[in-house]
Amino acid sequence: MATLDLSGVQKAFGATRVLHGVDLAVADGEMIVIVGASGCGKSTLLRIVAGLETPTAGSVRIGGRDVTALEPADRDIAMVFQNYALYPHMSVAQNMGYGLKIRGLPRPEIDRRVRDAAALLGIEALLDRRPRQLSGGQRQRVAMGRAIVREPKLFLFDEPLSNLDAKLRVQMRAEIRRLQKRLGVTSLFVTHDQIEAMTLGDRLVVMHQGHAAQVATPMEIFERPADTYVAGFIGSPAMNFLEGVLAGGGRAVALRAGPTIPFADGPRPGPDGLPLTIGLRPEHLRLEAGGLPLAIDLAEPLGSETVLHGRLPDGEALVIRLAGPAPRDGTLPVTLPAEHLHVFVAEGGRRLDPAPA
Numbered sequence: 012m013a014t015l016d017l018s019g020v021q022k023a024f025g026a027t028r029v030l031h032g033v034d035l036a037v038a039d040g041e042m043i044v045i046v047g048a049s050g051c052g053k054s055t056l057l058r059i060v061a062g063l064e065t066p067t068a069g070s071v072r073i074g075g076r077d078v079t080a081l082e083p084a085d086r087d088i089a090m091v092f093q094n095y096a097l098y099p100h101m102s103v104a105q106n107m108g109y110g111l112k113i114r115g116l117p118r119p120e121i122d123r124r125v126r127d128a129a130a131l132l133g134i135e136a137l138l139d140r141r142p143r144q145l146s147g148g149q150r151q152r153v154a155m156g157r158a159i160v161r162e163p164k165l166f167l168f169d170e171p172l173s174n175l176d177a178k179l180r181v182q183m184r185a186e187i188r189r190l191q192k193r194l195g196v197t198s199l200f201v202t203h204d205q206i207e208a209m210t211l212g213d214r215l216v217v218m219h220q221g222h223a224a225q226v227a228t229p230m231e232i233f234e235r236p237a238d239t240y241v242a243g244f245i246g247s248p249a250m251n252f253l254e255g256v257l258a259g260g261g262r263a264v265a266l267r268a269g270p271t272i273p274f275a276d277g278p279r280p281g282p283d284g285l286p287l288t289i290g291l292r293p294e295h296l297r298l299e300a301g302g303l304p305l306a307i308d309l310a311e312p313l314g315s316e317t318v319l320h321g322r323l324p325d326g327e328a329l330v331i332r333l334a335g336p337a338p339r340d341g342t343l344p345v346t347l348p349a350e351h352l353h354v355f356v357a358e359g360g361r362r363l364d365p366a367p368a
């Protein structure tokens with residue numbers, strides 16, 4: 012087991028700068044999920060930790076040891092990929108033990124580790140099969156088994172569940188979480204799926220265009236997103252954004268849509284008139300008499316809840332999530348609860364909290 016420390020990691024491919032200086036300190040046994048849109052640099056970061064890419068600047072330390080210049084084979088890591096990369100002509104047992112065989116481990120030791128991992132994963136009965144005789148979920152377990160038998164200091168996962176259907180993905184996600192906790196191996200898990208990220212990670216790294224936009228626990232990120240990118244990326248349906256300006260000596264926001272709403276949690280530092288972006292999660296909006304008129308243009312009944320899409324008189328879009336069934340169309344009054352406002356500076360999008368007392 013080990014800690015992992017990234018310091019100022021940058022990567023450019025020719026003139027294309029992909030990572031702009033990523034810092035991250037991972038505790039022993041921690042599960043960190045790196046989440047972000049396609050192309051933001053997640054795989055590149057993981058490959059740098061694995062030693063499959065060399066950083067343009069910065070360092071990687073595993074268990075306190077600088078491994079930046081070491082080959083992948085000398086880093087004591089195991090990686091699980093989306094496409095499993097199993098050898099088709101080998102049995103499950105041979106696939107799982109292959110890495111140990113080429114490292115020259117004695118046969119009985121390989122057999123023991125393969126048996127133990129197979130028991131852990133519930134695939135003992137499959138050890139003599141070929142990969143083509145397995146379902147997607149079973150193949151994923153074999154790929155996990157191959158990582159486990161190496162007894163690495165670090166597990167690296169690059170979107171390992173993306174090829175599975177939705178139901179199996181949810182099931183395997185829970186399995187990976189249990190297994191990681193049980194084995195206590197420090198892990199980095201890359202995904203573009205925010206639900207997967209929220210459910211798997213002790214902490215998340217939300218990546219945006221080669222930067223770590225925020226590093227925090229899932230609930231911290233959900234409740235106090237650091238900027239409008241993170242706020243819009245985490246949460247489903249996505250957070251609503253409305254335009255406004257700082258007003259009343261920093262004590263309120265004057266929304267373009269009409270009302271001025273006082274901040275429930277204290278005044279913001281900044282001049283009145285400062286352009287703001289106000290975030291409101293769909294589940295925090297209410298349909299109540301006396302609210303702003305919202306012209307509904309789409310209703311999505313999801314069974315246990317309804318998602319309504321509409322427009323305010325100034326043309327701004329709002330999405331509302333309501334428990335149970337809801338009116339399907341028409342113009343409905345919506346209230347914006349002051350205690351659930353997220354306040355961001357419009358330019359650059361960073362969160363604007365009350366000044367500390």
Ligand SMILES: Nc1ncnc2c1ncn2[C@@H]1O[C@H](COP(=O)(O)OP(=O)(O)O)[C@@H](O)[C@H]1O
Binds near residue numbers: 049050
């Ligand atoms: N070997 C490479 N050569 C040139 N560009 C690359 C290479 N690998 C990745 N990139 C570019 O770096 C960016 C980040 O890629 P990647 O790390 O794979 O993103 P993600 O995994 O978040 O989808 C993309 O724009 C991609 O095209």
Ligand SMILES: [Mg+2]
Binds near residue numbers: 053054055
């Ligand atoms: Mg990728």
